[in-house]
Amino acid sequence: MSVLVYVEQAEGKFKKSVFEAVSYAKAIADQSSTNLTAISIGDVAESELNELGKYGASKVLTVNVEQLKTFVNQAYASIIAAAAEKESADVVVLSNSFSGKGLAPRIAVKLKAGLADGAVELPSTDGKFSIKKTAFSGKAFAITELTSANKVIALNPNAFGVKENNTDVAIENFTADIKQSDLGTVIKEIVRATDKVSLPDAELVVSAGRGLKGPENWGMIEELANLLGAATACSKPVSDADWRPHSEHVGQTGISISPNLYIAIGISGAIQHLAGVSSSKVIVVINKDAEAPFFKVADYGIVGDAFEIVPKLIEALKAHKA
Amino acid sequence: MKILVCISNVPDTTTKITFTNDNTEFNTAGVQYIVNPYDEIALSKAIELSEGGKGTVTVINVGEASNDPTIRKALAIGADDAVRVNAAPRDAYFVAKQIAEYAKDKDFEIILTGRESIDYNGNQVAAMIGEFLDIPSISIIKKLEINGDAATIEREIEGGKEVLTVNGQFVASCAEGVAEPKIPNMRGIMSARSKPLVVIDAVEIEAVSKVSKYETPAPRGNVKLVQADQSEQLISLLHSEAKVI
Numbered sequence: 001m002s003v004l005v006y007v008e009q010a011e012g013k014f015k016k017s018v019f020e021a022v023s024y025a026k027a028i029a030d031q032s033s034t035n036l037t038a039i040s041i042g043d044v045a046e047s048e049l050n051e052l053g054k055y056g057a058s059k060v061l062t063v064n065v066e067q068l069k070t071f072v073n074q075a076y077a078s079i080i081a082a083a084a085e086k087e088s089a090d091v092v093v094l095s096n097s098f099s100g101k102g103l104a105p106r107i108a109v110k111l112k113a114g115l116a117d118g119a120v121e122l123p124s125t126d127g128k129f130s131i132k133k134t135a136f137s138g139k140a141f142a143i144t145e146l147t148s149a150n151k152v153i154a155l156n157p158n159a160f161g162v163k164e165n166n167t168d169v170a171i172e173n174f175t176a177d178i179k180q181s182d183l184g185t186v187i188k189e190i191v192r193a194t195d196k197v198s199l200p201d202a203e204l205v206v207s208a209g210r211g212l213k214g215p216e217n218w219g220m221i222e223e224l225a226n227l228l229g230a231a232t233a234c235s236k237p238v239s240d241a242d243w244r245p246h247s248e249h250v251g252q253t254g255i256s257i258s259p260n261l262y263i264a265i266g267i268s269g270a271i272q273h274l275a276g277v278s279s280s281k282v283i284v285v286i287n288k289d290a291e292a293p294f295f296k297v298a299d300y301g302i303v304g305d306a307f308e309i310v311p312k313l314i315e316a317l318k319a320h321k322a
Numbered sequence: 323m324k325i326l327v328c329i330s331n332v333p334d335t336t337t338k339i340t341f342t343n344d345n346t347e348f349n350t351a352g353v354q355y356i357v358n359p360y361d362e363i364a365l366s367k368a369i370e371l372s373e374g375g376k377g378t379v380t381v382i383n384v385g386e387a388s389n390d391p392t393i394r395k396a397l398a399i400g401a402d403d404a405v406r407v408n409a410a411p412r413d414a415y416f417v418a419k420q421i422a423e424y425a426k427d428k429d430f431e432i433i434l435t436g437r438e439s440i441d442y443n444g445n446q447v448a449a450m451i452g453e454f455l456d457i458p459s460i461s462i463i464k465k466l467e468i469n470g471d472a473a474t475i476e477r478e479i480e481g482g483k484e485v486l487t488v489n490g491q492f493v494a495s496c497a498e499g500v501a502e503p504k505i506p507n508m509r510g511i512m513s514a515r516s517k518p519l520v521v522i523d524a525v526e527i528e529a530v531s532k533v534s535k536y537e538t539p540a541p542r543g544n545v546k547l548v549q550a551d552q553s554e555q556l557i558s559l560l561h562s563e564a565k566v567i
Contacts (some may be wrong), residue, residue, distance in 0.1 A: 034484045050377060074458055076446055098479050102461030105449035114531035130534060135442050139339040141537040145528055148530040185488045186460035192482035246498040247478055252335050252358045261566040278539060282564045295545050304550030316554030
C-alpha cells in the first residue's frame with residue numbers, strides 16, 4: 001500500500017498547484033502510515049525534482065523520453081497507471097488541472113478505481129474512504145465514498161494549500177512500455193501567455209461585468225490585476241458579447257474558481273455567477289446598485305461607480321506597495 | 323460521418339439547490355430539468371459538422387423514462403435519433419461504461435460530450451469512454467475542425483492553449499467556443515416527436531463510488547461596507563484584516 005502523486009510539469013517546471021497536490025498526497029500517506037511516491041513525465045531537471053522532497057515525496061519516478069516531452073493524454077495515463085501498479089499504490093492523486101481532468105478518468109478506468117474529482121478536503125479516516133468534493137458548481141458539496149480497492153483523487157486548486165514536510169528524496173528512472181496506439185494525438189503548437197496569471201489556480205482574481213460598459217474599459221481592470229499579481233476574469237454576458245475571451249468566464253457555465261480573494265466589479269451576482277465563485281475565501285464587490293444580490297455574499301463591498309473607485313484603488317495599491 | 327453526443331439531464335441553472343432525507347438526497351421537488359449546457363454546445367457542434375448530408379448525429383443518455391423530455395429537446399435541436407440506456411445513473415464510471423458498451427460496435431467516428439455536467443461537475447465521462455474504447459480522448463476543447471480523416475483541435479491549458487491533431491476515432495469534451503448553442507425551431511420541435519428514441523438495457527458493473535451525503539456552504543457573515551469616498555480603506559482592510567494581499 002502506498003500513495004502515488006502525478007506531478008505535472010510545464011516547460012520543465014512545477015507550479016504551486018503541484019506542490020499543493022504533493023502536500024495533500026503526503027497527508028493521505030501519513031493517514032495510513034505509508035510512503036509517498038511522485039511520478040514526473042517529461043524533461044525536468046534534477047534540482048526541480050528534488051524540490052518535491054520539500055513537500056513530502058520520498059521517491060520520484062521520472063520518465064524522460066522524446067515522445068512524451070509534451071502532454072499526450074493517453075500515454076501519460078498508461079504510464080501513471082503502470083507506476084501505480086509498480087509501487088502497489090492504491091491511491092493516486094493529481095491536480096484537478098486542465099490536464100489532470102483528462103488524465104484522472106483514464107487512470108481510474110485502468111485501475112478500476114472510483115474517482116473523486118474536485119476534492120476539497122482530505123479523505124475521512126472513519127473506516128470509509130469518503131471525500132468532500134464540489135457539486136452543483138459550488139452551490140453544494142457531495143460527500144463521495146470511493147468503494148473500490150483503488151482510488152483516484154483530483155484535488156481542486158487552492159483547496160488544501162502548500163505544506164512543507166522535508167523528506168529525503170530518491171530519484172529513479174522509470175521505464176514503461178509506450179504503445180503506439182497511445183500516441184494518437186500529436187501536438188502542433190502550444191501558446192502560453194507567460195505574463196498572465198492562470199485563472200483556475202490563481203490565488204487572487206479581479207473580475208468585471210457589464211457594469212464596465214465596453215471592452216475598451218478593461219485597461220483599469222488589468223492594471224489593478226497586474227498590481228495585485230491577480231488573474232482577470234469576467235461574467236457570462238461579457239464573454240458572450242466578446243468583450244473578453246470565453247476562457248475568462250467564471251460561473252456555473254464557465255470556470256469554477258476558489259481563490260483567496262475575488263474582486264467583482266460591475267457584476268450584479270446572478271445565481272449562475274455566484275455558483276462558480278462562492279467558494280472564494282474573501283469576496284469584494286464594487287457595484288453602483290446597493291441592491292445587487294452580490295453584496296449578500298460579499299465580505300467587503302463598496303457601493304459606487306467603478307470608473308471612480310477602481311482608479312482610486314489603483315493609486316492606493318501603488319502607495320501600499322511603495 | 324457518424325457522431326455520438328452524450329447528454330446529461332441536469333437541474334436548470336437557476337435552481338436553488340436543497341436536499342432531503344437528512345441531506346442524503348437531492349430535492350427534486352419543483353426542479354426544471356434541462357440538457358446540460360455544455361452538452362448542448364457539443365450537440366450544436368455535431369449538428370454543424372453533419373449538416374448538408376455530411377453525417378448523422380445520435381444522442382445518448384443514461385437515465386430513466388423521466389429524462390425523455392430532455393432527450394426530445396436534443397432531437398428538436400437537430401439530432402437524428404436518440405438512445406436511452408434505461409438505468410438511474412450511479413456515477414460517471416457507470417455512465418461511461420454504458421455509453422462505451424453501446425458505442426463499441428457502432429463505428430462512431432466522433433464522440434462528443436460537454437466539458438462537465440453542471441450538477442456533479444464531473445469531467446470524467448469523455449475520458450472514461452476513451453479508455454473503455456481505447457481511443458484518444460481530448461478534454462476541454464475550444465475548437466474542432468475536421469479535414470478528411472484528421473481533426474484539428476484546440477484545447478485549453480493553464481494560461482494558454484494547445485493545438486493538436488488526431489487521426490481516426492476520438493472522443494472530446496466541449497467547452498464554450500466550440501459552437502454557438504442552437505435553439506430549437508417549431509419545425510424541429512414538431513419533427514422531434516417522430517424521431518426514433520430507442521431504449522436499451524444497462525450492463526451490470528460493480529459500483530466504484532457513491533454519494534453518501536450533501537452539504538451546503540456555510541453562510542457568510544454580513545458584508546462590511548466601505549464608503550465610496552474612502553475606497554482606499556479597502557486596500558488596508560484586505561491587507562491587515564483579511565490578510566489576502
